[in-house]
Amino acid sequence: MAVQIPFATISQVTESAVVEDIFLTGLLQQCQIDKNQPQWLRDVRQQANSWLSRLSVPTRKDEDWRFIDLSDLTQTKFVTSSVMRANGYSPLEKTENSRMVFVNGIYNTEFSNINGLPKEVYVGDLNNLPQEYDAKEYFAQCHGAQDVFTSLNTAGGNNVTVIWANKNTIVETPIHLVFITDGESESIFTQPRMLVVGETGSSISLLEEYTGVGEYFTNAVTEVYLKENARVNHTRLQEESKSSYHIGKTAISQERDSHYTINEINLGAKLFRHNPEVLQQGEQTESNLNGLTIAMEEQTSDTHSIVALTKPCGNTNQLHKCIVGDRAHTVFNGKVFVTKEAQMTDATQLNRNLMLSPKARVDTKPELQITADNVKCAHGATVSQLEADEIFYLRSRGLDENDANQLLIDAFAAEIIDRLPLESLQTKITETIKQKVSN
Template sequence: MSQAIQETSSYRVLFEAFAEVLRGREPAWMTRLREGAFERFEKLGFPTTDDEEWKYTNVAPIARHNFHPAQGMIDARLLDPFLQGEADQKSRLVFVNGAYRPDLSTLELPEGVVAADLRESLAGEHELLLRRHLAGSGEYEMDAFRSLNTAFMDGGALLFIPKGVRVETPIRLLFLSAPASEDAASFPRVVVVAERESEATIIESYAGVEGAPTYLTNAVVQVTVGEGARLTHYKVQDEGARAFHIGATRADVGRGSFYDLTTITLGAQLSRHGIEVVLDEEGAECAVDGLYLVGTGQHADTHSLIDHRKAHCTSRQNYKGILDGKSRAVFNGRVFVHKDAQQTDAVQSNKNLLLSPEARVDTKPQLEIYADDVKCAHGATVGQLEEEELFYLLSRGLHMELARNLLTYGFAEEIVEKIKIDSIRAQLDGAILNRLGARLEA
């Protein structure tokens, strides 16, 4: 028996039981989609470090666990810390262990805007919209984790912003994990459709309750940005210390539109975020930025593809990493410029700050260009705090640890200042300060 079969065979029984529960409760096309995705998962098996895309991230710890779909509710009082202080977020959908919690959700949205549970949407008036974006996406063919998500997706959200509508307040999707037992898994799928000339801000957050056992979040997000639309998208990953988080985001960006993605990686023992932005019509623009803050025992992997398919498109990518203790980070950013994508303007940057001699980062920015009239640049740095800057602060009377902490925060400030949502900026400030405080106590 091959290793791939050994690693995936335990999911066959789970899938058959899961499919039986859903039989008759969802459209036939969805059943076929699940079955095809699971067959693809069995064929692919979990990726190994022999796969170029996973060369620096070993998912064997995930493959060794017998994860099962999370079940059961939880005392809402345990969730209070995650639901307070959200004054700037009047519209939110809350999911606990993969299940939608309408009792914890609030919606104040303009007429025509849809923010709904994926399961309810499949059985309701939005089935055709979801079929167009789910059945036609081919997401499950990409890799084993996307296949597994498609096979088991049950919770998640549909966000639809109609033509010409501007949503003034952010829409938050909050995915909380509070598993009652080891090896629970959730498979959220989010579908976002911003029609022509619309505008909205989305916050996609993941968190685990304190002391949560080992669990897996395997999330896929599909975004469509229509002509002339503007979509701002924040992803904040602050899973529990024993969690695994595998995420994938795909955005198709239309003519003259702008997609602005900022990702913040704070939690999980092992995390991976695969990002694909397709600039498929002239004049499309994107900004893809992020910060990963990792400490001892953490491994954070970011893979991105900015796919320039048509002329006169612009992309900006700026990622920063702060690594402390015995930690590991991976950044692989690829900009692909097709032959017809003349007058492309693309810039990519990855900078990393190592606060410990045991921290390690593998960074690989890539440009693949097949057009001859382009303006493209990329670069990566890995280093420690600048001695000259430290000396300057020390000469002004600051003690060493305070000087180091100020410089560390200053390194992250470019990403922090970009965030326009007060609660996210405060969360990130707190995470950086807590990490620096832990260094002071060590």
């Protein structure tokens, strides 16, 4: 019997969804699909288009979206763009020979260089994928592929970046993918898409970065497939502009003895939503989800995660932290499913929130659904403010109030930042947080 896990789904179109239907139709009309794509890929896109015709943009009436108002997004007219400016972007030096840069959804050769990667790993466009790789077995085959934003990406996305590590290939250099959007002159719409496959015994490290200026909408989807004993260390950095909208899906499928870790840093965007969804399909599988969200001013940041353990001896550990100030709003909904077959599993989940303002808002809902009877599972959530006693202690040691506050905030964030793979990235994130909080 197939395991029934409620991955992301969106309600059917109703009469009240007329505005959203026009919004989706307008976005699809902006997408220009490459007619030279293989027949199987055109079939997949057509199927996604068919799903999309029966779906609507979610509203507050949908349980998984009840804390988010998408009306500003749906009332904005977005266009695709061929502008290739990358103003002000400062690339990380440690990834200078393993970097792919996309500007407004278009591959930029000026900033890109993948000469530092071994020949045993393919990094490039799906249309140029060698015949020995069977992408149709993986592309758009992830669980939850029929939700509205994933369907929109599948139906209307053009460039698909493929990272494919051959059997027993070890890639020590982080593979850095940068998505830059320039929405200063017009509201831009982009749909980044990545397909990551780690064959048996392979090991790779990914750095997925989103940044930009102006008003734009990023609808990103990343699919990660790990074969037996494969390892993927995934860093996702979202540092979009203050006027942007970012909705993302990261779907992970793991086989026996595989290890997956995601370190997620969310700093920007006017409205942000990310859906990490992990499906453990093999025994002795390990999944680690580490997240840090910084929301200030009037930002809305939402993380909805699903981890499904379906085989014995699985392990998952999730720690998501939020720092919320001004009138910002953060949402965390983490679901862990342990099926009857997943005996002797170990699952922990914790959401910790630090509120810096009385007008900030936090909604948190960690969930466990267990049908196995021999497991070790725990979950929890905390919401707190800076402790007056701790601030007093630091001030008694000569620090002023601002420095004392910043030291406590840095300590709260350090547990996640210290897990990032590059020291230069750790420094960059720490300085960015300090700037956001001080402003």
